[in-house]
Amino acid sequence: MSIPAFAHVGDFCPNESCADYGKLQSDQAKKNIKKNGKTKKGRQRYLCKTCGQSFTETKGTIFYRRRTPEKEIIETLALLAEGVRVSSLSRVKGHKEDTILEWLRDAAQHAEAVEEVLRAEYQLERGQLDALWSYVGHKGEKKRILRPTSGASSGARP
Numbered sequence: 001m002s003i004p005a006f007a008h009v010g011d012f013c014p015n016e017s018c019a020d021y022g023k024l025q026s027d028q029a030k031k032n033i034k035k036n037g038k039t040k041k042g043r044q045r046y047l048c049k050t051c052g053q054s055f056t057e058t059k060g061t062i063f064y065r066r067r068t069p070e071k072e073i074i075e076t077l078a079l080l081a082e083g084v085r086v087s088s089l090s091r092v093k094g095h096k097e098d099t100i101l102e103w104l105r106d107a108a109q110h111a112e113a114v115e116e117v118l119r120a121e122y123q124l125e126r127g128q129l130d131a132l133w134s135y136v137g138h139k140g141e142k143k144r145i146l147r148p149t150s151g152a153s154s155g156a157r158p
Contacts (some may be wrong), residue, residue: 010035010046014059018051023108062106062114068095073103077114078122081132108133 011032013020020032036047036054044057051125058064076089080100090097107114111133118124 004058010044010057013048013051013053014055015048015051015053018048018053020048020050062103062110070097072122074114074117076100077107077132078118078124080135081118081122081124081128083128083131104132104135 007069011024012022013033015021032049034047035051036045039045039056043096045054046056047054056064058066063070072093076093076095079089086097086100089095089100093100095134118129
């Protein structure tokens with residue numbers, strides 16, 4: 001089942017094992033998703049009355065279960081798109097390289113939404129975004145340079 005493109009958090013249950021998974025709740029009176037308080041950080045929490053599962057407003061986004069503010073994550077992604085190296089961002093922003101790469105991989109899963117924000121708030125061009133996603137594609141594997149070995153030891157002369 002595919003989730004409608006313009007659905008918002010709280011419009012349907014994100015639990016795949018729920019009978020109401022992916023079903024938009026159009027009739028307000030029959031709505032099975034109810035607001036259920038807020039988290040310690042002030043995020044809206046929801047509860048599905050069908051399956052009893054609770055979830056937050058960031059469920060299914062690159063910000064889900066992140067401690068770093070959304071603005072900082074988006075700004076870091078924008079700087080990557082501008083061509084700033086991960087190692088440089090790590091030093092300046094104070095985040096581990098692995099953390100920044102994890103944000104990048106998660107952003108690739110949500111490319112359309114991330115692109116919309118980066119283009120609107122940081123005025124990035126299509127080519128910069130293409131470079132960013134190309135960069136994401138090459139960060140999955142570590143490259144090793146293989147050097148030719150000879151049979152002789154390093155101190156031996158021919």
